[in-house]
Amino acid sequence: MASPNSLSIYEDESFTIHTALLFSSPYRMFLQNISLVISRTSGLILKTYSRASASAPDPLPPSDIDLTHLTILPGLVDAHTHIFLHAYSEVSATHQMLHESPVERILRASNHARAALDAGFTTYRDLGTEGMATADISLRDAINRGITPGPRLFIATDPITTSSSYTIANENPTLHVPRLADEADGTSALRAAVRRRLGAGADIIKIYADQESRAGRYPEPSFPGALPMRFPPLWGDVPQHITLFTAEEMAAVVDEAHAAHCPVAAHASSPKAVIRAARAGVDTIEHGQEPSAEAISAMRKAGCIFVPTLSVMEYEVPADVLPRMYAHTYAAWKDGVKIACGGDTGPVPHGQNVRELELLLGAGVPLADVLAAATVRGWEACGGEWCGRRFGVLQEGWAADIVGLEGDVREDASALRRVAFVMKDGEVWKRDGRRVG
Ligand SMILES: [Zn+2]
The missing domain is CATH 2.30.40.10 (Urease, subunit C, domain 1)
Incomplete structure (x- = not known):
């Protein structure tokens, strides 16, 4: 050695x-x-x-x-990717997961890996296969064996969620759909879920700290020709996101993962979920897009890394909302929150990963801090010394x-x-x- x-x-x-x-x-x-x-x-x-x-x-x-x-x-390190997804502007997430064959998804992933290298990205922190189970393990290993070129992959396999909170939206209950997550409720079941991910070979544990609020009640049309809801509810006075895990549950995940020297990434949109996850000791907050001084303060105090995924926000969020997200990201940097550069690449195109650096620059983060976010902070987001290799x-x-x-x-x-x-x-x-x- x-x-x-x-x-x-x-x-x-x-x-x-x-x-x-x-x-x-x-x-x-x-x-x-x-x-x-x-x-x-x-x-x-x-x-x-x-x-x-x-x-x-x-x-x-x-x-x-x-x-x-x-x-x-x-x-460069892209700290939030999905190697098995291609741009949602081409095919929706639902259709990729439901209708594309595993062969197509794997071949696309191989192309994505080469495109990433071409763009200067030598490491991907890949946060979930989105319906491809543990195929990320095999792809990581194929790259590490020199079978196919690509960035060094740090992979999460399936994210861990609460029961039925992250599934493929469809309107046919008899349809068998690929599972998207390892579901667990309660601290002992969550410890078991972390052990399953570690046993499978995950480098990172990803949890969903929150999710869109009961979206199944008024679903978006899930297939071409499906009719939209005529009288949708007004969401003004109900939360847009609901927190999935209790503080005790998140702490159990972190404790179990850290005992194995494995970092924890938390998907969290709402300030409530960001604060709860940061206090539970997760290593990174993914998205965290809702502006909140309390969320920034919680991330700074906990010392966790913020991955604002501005690239996917640019694609998904109305243009008039984006300036508030950029201001929130700048405020987090200004307050001393550690930032890593991750685009949620996959939903936005592989090979265009540098867009996240451009958006961080546009938000006002100085060049030297953006370059650090895309290199050494990416290494820290992958686990730092726990990676077993130093890069960045x-x-x-x-x-x-x-x-x-x-x-x-x-x-x-x-x-x-x-x-x-x-x-x-x-x-x-x-x-x-x-x-x-
Ligand atoms: Zn993602």
């Missing part, structure tokens, strides 16, 4: 990458003229050193790589996940979309703007 303390054993298998402008995610600043010595065997950075000039050594050793013309970032920082002992952008991102954010070079674990997947491997 390689540990960062024994990296010198890999030096024979090393090569060097030379950079002129490199983002340091822990320091949130750009460093100049850094070279990185990388082990092919371990895929880790063996050491870094600074050069006196911006140019690479001349002549360049044959195995070295000159990236001095690019802006260098650690490999370009330092000795961390994974050689490296992205090169054309242009200086400090002056032009559109450089985020000009990904010329991608390396994951010391292996090159894109060079000179073209796919490799």
Whole structure:
């Protein structure tokens, strides 16, 4: 087993990458003229050193790589994805889960994985297969075995919910539909559910802290030609979301998962669910889109990471509501809440993951904090040291996940979309703007 303390054993298998402008995610600043010595065997950075000039050594050793013309970032982490979903603008969630074959969904997932690498995303925190049971385990393992290219996956398998709270909407009770969640109620049943997920091979436990309020009473038309409700209720004085778990239930989930060094992600829209989940000790809050100073305060006090998923909000929420969500995200950052970058990618297109960085910038979060949110914070959201591998920082002992952008991102954010070079674990997947491997 390689540990960062024994990296010198890999030096024979090393090569060097030379950079002129490199983002340091822990320091949130750009460093100049850094070279990185990388082990092919371990895929880790063996050491870094600074050069006196911006140019690479001349002549360049044959195995070295000159990236001095690019802006260098650690490999990007999308902290909220669904590898088995494609854009809802193409096919609705219900129709994907009900009508697409497992073969189609798996082949699409393989394409999504390649698109993510092309866009510079070397890690996905994938929060539920949405009807594909534990197929995310097999995809993760296939990527880790080198069978198919893709980002490093940290997977949740099925989310854990209360009984009948997260199901495929349909109007035919005799229809057999894929299950979307591992359902459990009460603390001992929830501990058992966490053990089932861990036993299956999950890297992360995902819970639904809330869900839309009894949507089954006045369902949206679930198939083409279904009639809409003529006299829907006015929702003004009833909660839009209901909290699914009690505080004791959430605490039991967190206790059981943390005992196995496994992080917990909580889907939570309403301030009530955000506050309850944060106090229960979950590691990340997903969405948390309803503006609330109390929710921000609860996240900051608990030290949990906020994943605002602005990309999917841009798709799902009316345009006039979005500015309040952006202001809420900015307020959370301003208050010192840790933010990770996750688009709810899948419902919005894979390969366009960088949209989340653009929206965070648009909300007013400074570039250096956005880049940290998309790198080292993503690692923390995946579990940090519990991951068993360090990524998101370009330092000795961390994974050689490296992205090169054309242009200086400090002056032009559109450089985020000009990904010329991608390396994951010391292996090159894109060079000179073209796919490799
Ligand atoms: Zn999601």
